[in-house]
Amino acid sequence: MTPLANPATPPARPRPAGRWRTRFAAPLGVALALVAGATTAVDAAPLADNPYERGPAPTTSSIEASRGSFATATTTVSGLSVTGFGGGTIYYPTSTAQGTFGAVAVAPGFTAYQSSMAWLGPRLASQGFVVFTIDTNTTLDQPDSRGRQLLAALDYLTERSSVRSRIDSSRLGVIGHSMGGGGTLEAARSRPTLQAAIPLTGWNLTTNWSGNRVPTLVVGAQSDTIAPVGSHSIPFYNSLPSTLDKAYLELRGASHFAPNTANTTIAKYTISWLKRFIDNDTRYEQFLCPIPSTNLQISAFRGNCPHS
Numbered sequence: 147m148t149p150l151a152n153p154a155t156p157p158a159r160p161r162p163a164g165r166w167r168t169r170f171a172a173p174l175g176v177a178l179a180l181v182a183g184a185t186t187a188v189d190a191a192p193l194a195d196n197p198y199e200r201g202p203a204p205t206t207s208s209i210e211a212s213r214g215s216f217a218t219a220t221t222t223v224s225g226l227s228v229t230g231f232g233g234g235t236i237y238y239p240t241s242t243a244q245g246t247f248g249a250v251a252v253a254p255g256f257t258a259y260q261s262s263m264a265w266l267g268p269r270l271a272s273q274g275f276v277v278f279t280i281d282t283n284t285t286l287d288q289p290d291s292r293g294r295q296l297l298a299a300l301d302y303l304t305e306r307s308s309v310r311s312r313i314d315s316s317r318l319g320v321i322g323h324s325m326g327g328g329g330t331l332e333a334a335r336s337r338p339t340l341q342a343a344i345p346l347t348g349w350n351l352t353t354n355w356s357g358n359r360v361p362t363l364v365v366g367a368q369s370d371t372i373a374p375v376g377s378h379s380i381p382f383y384n385s386l387p388s389t390l391d392k393a394y395l396e397l398r399g400a401s402h403f404a405p406n407t408a409n410t411t412i413a414k415y416t417i418s419w420l421k422r423f424i425d426n427d428t429r430y431e432q433f434l435c436p437i438p439s440t441n442l443q444i445s446a447f448r449g450n451c452p453h454s
Contacts (some may be wrong), residue, residue: 251318251320287325329346353377418434
């Protein structure tokens with residue numbers, strides 16, 4: 147297979163405005179107050195908080211729940227009406243009272259359809275994301291093709307879909323299972339402006355992703371015999387740059403097909419990763435740093451903390 151193009155010098159990943167505000171809002175407010183002749187810093191009107199935060203302050207219960215705080219709806223996209231991928235289902239929050247949302251495209255694995263990942267759609271959408279679970283052009287498509295299809299799906303979401311006005315096109319991510327997981331790494335390498343990538347028990351014969359610049363959560367399964375972690379997920383994670391925001395989650399005793407049914411551990415850390423890097427919502431940092439301990443559900447968790 148021919149991998150997607152890997153730019154020799156990928157552009158730096160843009161930081162959302164929320165990070166600028168978080169780091170510089172207070173000193174700028176003080177400076178403006180002094181220029182205006184204010185005598186104390188408290189006289190300065192505070193600038194807005196992170197504009198990408200959506201929903202109430204998170205708790206362990208809220209990110210482990212089967213549904214979040216947003217009511218959701220769905221719309222079906224026929225494969226006959228699109229090019230570059232096989233259609234799918236869009237899950238989205240019904241209210242835009244809090245503003246637009248980040249969006250993610252989700253690809254299935256080898257021989258599978260979007261239905262294999264359908265559980266994740268409403269679960270993520272109810273937390274404040276637009277989610278597109280897609281069918282691929284054929285069920286036999288390889289990771290490089292699935293990567294291109296994930297990007298085509300994101301382009302459709304932001305440019306032509308009926309929910310495009312609900313989406314902030316600068317805050318996008320990709321998720322995939324098995325060969326779809328391998329496709330997320332391909333998509334991230336091809337489009338470094340993405341904000342998050344999550345390969346779930348990913349499969350890809352390429353194991354060097356040192357050129358990737360997208361914050362990546364690699365999820366492996368301890369008992370996976372189809373994409374064993376020793377030859378897939380762990381090398382994926384290890385090859386990502388040490389300077390990149392990255393993490394490796396290994397599901398204790400789980401098989402390759404763990405992502406195909408509702409899984410609280412997958413959902414909990416997927417939500418936290420998307421919130422942290424697509425929404426720049428530091429309220430979710432607590433679930434990622436310090437590194438979670440191993441337990442009955444997690445056989446390994448690695449990462450670099452604190453996140454940039």
